Amino acid sequence: MTAKNYDLVVSLGTDYHHFDRLVSWVDAYLAEHPDVSCLVQHGFTAAPQQAEAVERISRAELLELYRAAKVVLVQGGPGSILDAREVGAIPLAVPRRTELDEVVDNHQVEFSRVMEEHGETIVVTSAEDLARRLDAALANPESLQGTLRVPGNNEAADKLSDQLSTLEQQHPSFIRRARQIVSGLRNK
Known part of the structure; x- marks a missing residue:
């Protein structure tokens, strides 16, 4: 894929739903x-009609697109939000919902909410909400730029593990997914 700067980069991840x-x-x-120029990485979802589309893209290429x-x-999802934060972008996030058959459980709803509480993402809840937030963000892109989040893998895993201990009783499905991420960080 050739490098190109887009106004909007959208990633749906690689979940089969x-x-x-x-x-x-x-x-x-x-x-x-x-x-508005837009690229959508759509995975198993049908390609958009109004944007450039790619089914899959390497993580390195996706991070470069996010950066630009x-x-x-x-x-x-945890990986999607954390990837955007790694390059300093504060992403808009739409959690997949189990009741709409978009994912196996509602871990994304819980994870997105927790990340929003910490200023790491902005949760979008409807088409109207998305339009409003995109209008504001495109008018002032700096509003969605944060600090880079690139701690070492072990440091990140340790910090996340500490946070998980305090959240375990309140958010069990979120914790299950987060522990998978911690394990993945330690294995890199």
Whole structure:
């Protein structure tokens, strides 16, 4: 894939569940804003009609696209949000929902909420909310730029593990997913 700067980069991740809801929201926004350049990494979901699309992309390429984009929009999964934060982007996040058959459990809802409480993401809840937030972010892209989040793997795993201990009783499905991430960080 050739390097190109986009106004908006969207990543749905690689989960096998479809995420048509988010693609339709992005398509609706772009239909009203044809001047906004957009790339959507759509995975198993059907490609958008109003944006450039790629099914899969390497993590390194995706991080470069995030770094250059004015706005990053991701599914609410831990990997997606943390990847955006790694390059300093504060992503807009739409959590997949189990009741819409977009994921196996609601860990993304819980994780996104916790990350929003810590200023690490902005949760989007509807097409109207997305349009409002995209308008604001594209008018002032600096508002979604934060500090880089690139601690060493072991340091990140230790910090996350400490946080998990305090959240375990309140958010069991979030904790299960987060512990998988901690294990993955330690194995890199």
